Amino acid sequence: MTAQTPILSIHDLQVSYGRGSREKQVIFDASLEIATGEVIGLIGETGSGKSTLARTVLGLVKASGGRVEFDGTDLSRLKPAQWREFRRSGVLQYVFQDPQRSLDPEFTVEQSIAEPLVTQGRLSSAEIAAKVREYLARVHLDESLLSRLPGQISGGQRQRVAIARALVSEPKLLILDEPVSALDSANRVQILELLQSLAGPSVSLLFISHDLGSVAGITDRVVVLYRGRIVEVNSTDAIINAPHHAYTRLLVGSAPTLTGAASARATREELRAKIAAD
């Protein structure tokens, strides 16, 4: 961690859904800092609260306690107009698991990638057209796709378009919620390699995944979320080689690409029993 202001800093975050007797807390006292240029994995099983945490940072879900600071600005205090301005600036972007959710089905590839720049209103049409082509090339797509709709390209191509769209406004933080889990294994590897190559010193990436094995190759640090609580944060190496929390050990053991599949199987049941007893 550098002495720089973290790009994202979350303090004692609490998030609940529902009201009154139906209220259910899903995030408990979550604190986390992401430095500029860092690639972080947020890992946890289904229902652990990963998407809720991300959606709270994006302002789509309201926190019931704690605060979220982006580049030193307390997002919890922004008024609606300030939120709109913050969104328009494009400094915080996201890519969902299903690119259909990030792309308007009625926008061509060109319109989708151009939209964040059009909204910003800083560049001329010619400059926007040039940027769209630059980012299309960066995600290794051909210009012949520019006039297609999302329904007319493959799932892997859609996810590349969603990534180009997210990066074109030169965000400081890109949140990727299970960005490869809807893709086949060949596309998965290609997209992860692509993201790794696109991550530079000025952009931080927050990868959300239920599968440690799928993101461990590109993350600097890993945050482990278990039942709404951050139970471990450490370098990816330490998480894999010396996990502290029983749930982290289960995650490592469940990723056969990280450890021998046989030894993983042998310890999995034992760890499940320990977690159940916690």
Ligand SMILES: Nc1ncnc2c1ncn2[C@@H]1O[C@H](COP(=O)(O)OP(=O)(O)OP(=O)(O)O)[C@@H](O)[C@H]1O
């Ligand atoms: N809009 C909502 N209203 C009520 N409860 C919700 C809502 N969204 C999520 N939850 C609940 O909050 C908890 C955390 O869900 P969340 O989607 O954040 O988990 P997740 O780790 O992202 O899971 P997954 O990997 O399956 O996407 C779950 O118990 C879920 O049922």
